[in-house]
Structure formats: C-alpha cells, structure tokens
Amino acid sequence: KQAGTAPRVERANPAGWRKQPVALAPTDAILQEFAAKWSITLPKDALAGTEDVFLQIHYEGDVGRLYAGGTLIDDNFYNGEPWVIGLKRFATRLDAPLQLQILPLRDDAPVYFDPGYKPQFSGKQAAAVASIAAVPEYEVVLRPEPIGVPKIDVPN
Numbered sequence: 660k661q662a663g664t665a666p667r668v669e670r671a672n673p674a675g676w677r678k679q680p681v682a683l684a685p686t687d688a689i690l691q692e693f694a695a696k697w698s699i700t701l702p703k704d705a706l707a708g709t710e711d712v713f714l715q716i717h718y719e720g721d722v723g724r725l726y727a728g729g730t731l732i733d734d735n736f737y738n739g740e741p742w743v744i745g746l747k748r749f750a751t752r753l754d755a756p757l758q759l760q761i762l763p764l765r766d767d768a769p770v771y772f773d774p775g776y777k778p779q780f781s782g783k784q785a786a787a788v789a790s791i792a793a794v795p796e797y798e799v800v801l802r803p804e805p806i807g808v809p810k811i812d813v814p815n
C-alpha cells in the first residue's frame with residue numbers, strides 16, 4: 660500500500676521541565692491511516708539449521724513497525740542505520756506473512772540526522788524500503804580433542 664501524506668509531528672512537554680516541546684510518537688491510528696505497507700513472506704523452514712535469522716530492513720521514513728498475525732512484534736524510529744530484528748523469538752508466528760509499515764517522515768519533522776543519514780525526500784516526505792534481507796546466523800561448536808600429556812622424567 661502506498662503511503663498517505665503524513666500529518667505534522669505532534670509535540671508536547673509532558674515532563675514540564677523542558678525548554679522546548681519534544682516530538683511525540685505517532686498513534687496507532689496515524690500509522691494505520693498514513694503508513695506505507697508491505698507484506699513479507701518467509702520460507703516455512705527459514706530458521707532450520709540456524710541459530711537465528713535476522714531480518715535486516717534498509718528503509719527511510721519516520722517509524723517502522725513489524726507485525727506478525729496482526730500483533731506488533733517490533734518497531735523502530737529511523738536513524739539511517741538498518742533495522743535488524745532477530746526472528747528466532749517469533750518462530751511460532753512466522754507461518755503467516757509479516758506486515759511491515761513505514762510512516763513517512765515529513766521534511767519539516769523536528770529530527771536531527773548525522774551527516775549522510777538524512778533521508779532522500781520525494782516531495783515533502785520520505786517513505787521507502789531500499790532492501791529487506793534475511794541473514795542467517797550459524798553456530799559452530801568446537802571441542803578440543805583430548806591429547807595425551809607427555810610424561811616428563813625428572814631426575815631425583
């Protein structure tokens with residue numbers, strides 16, 4: 660599903676001591692209405708023979724959310740780095756497609772990015788997935804073979 664035009668980022672000063680209001684996380688209703696959506700289908704045996712499999716999502720936007728069977732399993736605020744999710748803990752939920760939601764980041768959002776991490780805005784907002792990869796992690800256990808200890812004769 661294509662992203663809608665995201666509303667302005669709401670700000671508040673919930674603690675009361677800040678000099679400036681801070682950006683608030685978007686509500687579920689805002690994400691449901693304006694987020695772009697993708698479906699991710701993994702092979703049934705995606706975790707077989709691995710210690711874990713990490714879903715590595717390279718995206719641009721404000722907030723990413725990942726759902727399994729309609730249940731939120733992970734979320735991420737965009738910072739320019741790949742979003743990495745270990746799937747082993749969700750093994751019982753991987754038989755249905757995962758749903759990825761990315762809320763667009765508006766170009767007027769009060770967010771600072773390190774050089775090189777600012778998203779590429781298309782118009783007045785950014786919401787894009789560059790790539791999604793399932794990266795396996797394997798475990799190799801090495802056990803030393805018992806080696807005979809050489810006997811040393813010590814003169815009396």
